[in-house]
Amino acid sequence: MRNKDWTLVIFTTLTQASVGIILCLTLLNYLGADVGPIVQQGLSLKNPVFLAIAFAGIATLISFLHLGSPSNAPNALNNLSGSWISREILALAIYSLSLLVTMVLGWGDWTHRYLAHLLVLNAISGLALLWMMIRIYVMPTIPPWNSWYTGASFVSTAVCLGLLTFLLLSQAEFVGLDDRAGGFLATFLIAVLVIELLAALFHQRRLNQMDTGFDGPILERGIFYRLFLLRMTMLTVSVLMTAFLFLVSGSFPESGQYLWAYALFFLVLVQEFVGRLLFYSSYFRIGV
Amino acid sequence: MKRLAFYFDSASCSGCKTCQMACKDKNDLAIGQIWRRVYEVAGGSWKQAGLAWKHDVFAYNLSMSCNHCADPICARNCPTRAIWKREDGIVQINQDLCIGCKYCAWVCPYGAPQFNPEKGVMGKCDLCADYIDEGKNPSCVDACPMRALDFGDYDELLEKHGGSDHIYPLPDNSITEPSLCIKAHKNAGNLNPCVVNVEEVKRAQ
Numbered sequence: 150m151r152n153k154d155w156t157l158v159i160f161t162t163l164t165q166a167s168v169g170i171i172l173c174l175t176l177l178n179y180l181g182a183d184v185g186p187i188v189q190q191g192l193s194l195k196n197p198v199f200l201a202i203a204f205a206g207i208a209t210l211i212s213f214l215h216l217g218s219p220s221n222a223p224n225a226l227n228n229l230s231g232s233w234i235s236r237e238i239l240a241l242a243i244y245s246l247s248l249l250v251t252m253v254l255g256w257g258d259w260t261h262r263y264l265a266h267l268l269v270l271n272a273i274s275g276l277a278l279l280w281m282m283i284r285i286y287v288m289p290t291i292p293p294w295n296s297w298y299t300g301a302s303f304v305s306t307a308v309c310l311g312l313l314t315f316l317l318l319s320q321a322e323f324v325g326l327d328d329r330a331g332g333f334l335a336t337f338l339i340a341v342l343v344i345e346l347l348a349a350l351f352h353q354r355r356l357n358q359m360d361t362g363f364d365g366p367i368l369e370r371g372i373f374y375r376l377f378l379l380r381m382t383m384l385t386v387s388v389l390m391t392a393f394l395f396l397v398s399g400s401f402p403e404s405g406q407y408l409w410a411y412a413l414f415f416l417v418l419v420q421e422f423v424g425r426l427l428f429y430s431s432y433f434r435i436g437v
Numbered sequence: 438m439k440r441l442a443f444y445f446d447s448a449s450c451s452g453c454k455t456c457q458m459a460c461k462d463k464n465d466l467a468i469g470q471i472w473r474r475v476y477e478v479a480g481g482s483w484k485q486a487g488l489a490w491k492h493d494v495f496a497y498n499l500s501m502s503c504n505h506c507a508d509p510i511c512a513r514n515c516p517t518r519a520i521w522k523r524e525d526g527i528v529q530i531n532q533d534l535c536i537g538c539k540y541c542a543w544v545c546p547y548g549a550p551q552f553n554p555e556k557g558v559m560g561k562c563d564l565c566a567d568y569i570d571e572g573k574n575p576s577c578v579d580a581c582p583m584r585a586l587d588f589g590d591y592d593e594l595l596e597k598h599g600g601s602d603h604i605y606p607l608p609d610n611s612i613t614e615p616s617l618c619i620k621a622h623k624n625a626g627n628l629n630p631c632v633v634n635v636e637e638v639k640r641a642q
Contacts, residue, residue: 217537217557436546436608
């Protein structure tokens with residue numbers, strides 16, 4: 150991994166976690182859960198919209214550390230017609246603004262009336278942001294990123310972290326989920342983790358077969374490969390833990406299992422960071 | 438529209454790296470910054486032929502800087518429009534606009550844009566645009582003792598040198614359409630070529 154890429158690891162993971170939270174909130178609303186009171190909690194960690202804004206805000210601040218000349222940052226919007234980075238920054242601004250509108254309206258009584266529309270607006274702007282982020286990395290001159298895996302990994306990061314945040318909020322009894330909604334989220338989480346596991350295995354196989362030019366093979370041995378094995382182990386344990394918690398309690402998460410729930414959240418979070426670290430570390434480009 | 442380009446004669450290059458030093462000197466580049474790099478390519482091996490051993494060992498050099506591509510992938514993707522193209526085809530970086538996101542360095546298949554940690558912005562070969570404006574040659578061209586480097590309009594260079602070759606380790610020309618005319622070393626098409634000074638050329642990126 151090149152110097153300062155850690156800032157991109159944090160920026161992309163947190164932004165995607167933010168989008169994931171909003172997608173889950175919209176999904177829950179669509180499933181008929183009463184999410185109105187949840188988004189009326191203002192500047193509270195119990196409020197998923199506030200959490201999503203906080204994640205996006207922290208991610209934005211950290212992204213400045215990646216820049217060599219942060220004072221020139223406003224220029225990043227100069228090339229909206231050609232650059233996916235410019236579009237991503239604009240999408241991030243629109244997404245954050247739409248979340249702010251939802252949160253501010255949540256303080257009043259207006260949210261109940263317009264909540265479904267606002268959440269759809271938030272989700273669409275979040276998906277647009279996710280799309281722009283994916284397009285930045287899908288470049289023909291960077292073979293390891295120029296694949297379906299980039300999109301799959303970004304989307305699965307968003308969904309996994311969004312789902313887990315809700316399960317955690319539910320565990321802390323900040324969000325009331327009925328058995329049906331809780332069961333749905335847990336099953337969905339297991340499915341996404343399994344897909345992520347299989348996608349990572351297929352992608353690693355593809356990386357192993359790549360011609361890395363005169364750099365020589367770097368993706369099938371050494372620290373890179375050990376980190377990949379660590380991530381696969383963490384993913385497998387995460388799937389088993391989620392299944393165990395869900396099957397044991399019948400409706401994950403059961404109160405009293407909060408330690409397990411926090412452990413699961415931490416495990417998946419670390420796994421996502423390791424996955425993103427591997428993503429950036431796999432960089433090589435064609436040519437000289 | 439004019440399209441200024443470099444010409445490189447791989448058959449004549451001795452690998453002395455005077456071009457590299459002239460570029461560093463002219464642009465006052467710090468340690469680690471090499472806008473023009475010389476790739477040392479070698480390959481071949483020994484083979485037994487009856488009682489004798491014969492070899493097909495070969496070596497050649499490739500001096501490479503920014504190729505001022507007709508379709509520069511760096512400029513296309515630069516979020517600030519700091520990378521732009523002059524009327525004569527020279528691709529330049531306006532460091533007053535650059536945010537130092539390094540995306541151009543990620544995507545350029547020639548490793549041309551390089552991050553300057555002191556200034557916090559990207560830099561690269563500008564074909565010595567100031568010299569060209571004064572009617573002079575780029576410093577690397579004038580410094581080459583073997584006259585392996587030349588520059589001029591791309592079409593005129595192709596006509597003058599009878600076309601252009603594609604040699605290892607250059608990427609497919611169709612990606613960015615580099616303004617580079619190359620005369621290949623006679624062994625450039627041999628099997629199993631590899632860059633032997635990887636540490637040197639990679640450290641500059």
